[in-house]
Amino acid sequence: MSPARRKAAPPPGEKPESGLGRYRAKRDFAKTPEPAGEEAAVPAGPEGLYVIQKHHAGHLHYDLRLESAGVLKSWAVPKGPSLDPAEKRLAVEVEDHPLDYASFEGRIPEGEYGAGTVIVWDRGTFRPQGAASLEAMLGKGAVKVEIAGEKLRGGFALVRTRFGGKKTNWLLIKEKDTLARPGSDITAEAPRSVLSGRDVDEVR
Numbered sequence: 001m002s003p004a005r006r007k008a009a010p011p012p013g014e015k016p017e018s019g020l021g022r023y024r025a026k027r028d029f030a031k032t033p034e035p036a037g038e039e040a041a042v043p044a045g046p047e048g049l050y051v052i053q054k055h056h057a058g059h060l061h062y063d064l065r066l067e068s069a070g071v072l073k074s075w076a077v078p079k080g081p082s083l084d085p086a087e088k089r090l091a092v093e094v095e096d097h098p099l100d101y102a103s104f105e106g107r108i109p110e111g112e113y114g115a116g117t118v119i120v121w122d123r124g125t126f127r128p129q130g131a132a133s134l135e136a137m138l139g140k141g142a143v144k145v146e147i148a149g150e151k152l153r154g155g156f157a158l159v160r161t162r163f164g165g166k167k168t169n170w171l172l173i174k175e176k177d178t179l180a181r182p183g184s185d186i187t188a189e190a191p192r193s194v195l196s197g198r199d200v201d202e203v204r
Contacts, residue, residue, distance in 0.1 A: 020071060022095035026113040033106045037071075037098025047125035048134065050147055051102040052081060054193075056200040057116035062187070064091060064172065066126060066145065068134050071096040077172055080187040081152055085176045091158060093168040105196060107203055117203040119193035124149035144175075150194045151186055154179030 141160030
């Protein structure tokens with residue numbers, strides 16, 4: 001079996017909760033086809049990499065990921081994103097993912113963390129709005145970015161909330177700009193992968 005497929009231990013000195021430590025600690029790479037992130041992926045460029053993956057695990061949800069400091073900062077969005085500024089979608093912060101996860105589609109086997117099927121629902125780039133970096137905005141719990149994806153475009157905000165008493169809970173909100181679409185349901189209108197054209201139930 002290729003060593004690259006085995007469970008990747010954190011690099012010396014890396015704590016499980018730091019960087020990709022939590023991501024690696026949750027997965028056995030001898031079983032799951034997910035990337036271990038052992039090799040550095042090429043950054044998207046001057047703008048950051050943006051991706052949303054549709055994930056049918058115990059329940060269907062959408063995983064928002066934004067490139068930051070060599071990893072993908074990640075949030076699970078139970079109801080998926082919306083282009084309607086009136087819709088405030090819960091986004092639960094989860095462990096960082098490696099950059100090469102942005103192109104992952106496949107089936108995570110039973111017994112593994114996140115078991116189920118994954119597709120790349122949307123992908124593109126983003127840039128922070130204003131002079132502050134994404135890292136600085138994340139630290140303050142108030143993020144504003146301009147997304148240039150195939151399905152989502154325009155301004156979006158991520159705001160940390162104390163809903164449920166959990167620091168990991170954020171709200172994902174579409175800004176009121178010319179690309180907003182009040183009353184729309186983009187997840188129902190465009191359910192398939194931007195890479196393969198498949199939906200989650202068609203992944204094998």
